[in-house]
Structure formats: structure tokens, C-alpha cells
Amino acid sequence: VELTVRKEKTEILKRELEELELPFKYFEGIGKYTEFNVYCATQKDSAFVKDLVKRHKAKFFVTESKTL
Numbered sequence: 676v677e678l679t680v681r682k683e684k685t686e687i688l689k690r691e692l693e694e695l696e697l698p699f700k701y702f703e704g705i706g707k708y709t710e711f712n713v714y715c716a717t718q719k720d721s722a723f724v725k726d727l728v729k730r731h732k733a734k735f736f737v738t739e740s741k742t743l
Contacts (some may be wrong), residue, residue, distance in 0.1 A: 676712075676713045676715060676721070676724050676728075676735055677711070677712050677713075677736055677737075678710070678713070678724075678728055678733040678735035679709070679733060679734045679735070680708065680711070680731050680732075680733045681707060681708060682703065682708060684731050684733075685701070685703060687731070688709075688711060688727065688731060689701065692711070692713060692727075695720075695723050697713055697720055697724070699712060699713040699714065
């Protein structure tokens, strides 16, 4: 899941993702925004991230990886 939040929410979102033990990386410096890429191995993980998106009013999109 790729999501974008306002820069002031960066530390809060990092802490919440770490508490959920979800792997992620993030990029600061996109104007007044921070972009997060979060790996969700299960539907349960995806549901947690969906909740974070709603609470932080993030913009997001989802990409599904498949093994060829």
C-alpha cells in the first residue's frame, strides 16, 4: 500500500506501523507530504493499514504482487 500523509503526521504514522510490526519505508521531502510504502502480507494487515488511512486522512493506492 502506498500512502501519502501531511509531514506533521510522519512520526505518528511511523510509530503506529512499528507497533503493528508491518514492514515499511518512507520518503520525506515531497513538499509538505511524506510518502509511505507498506507491505501487507495478509488481509488482516491490509485492514490495519486501511484503518490508519482513514484516521490520518491519507491518500493511498494499492498494488498487488503476484508470483509468476
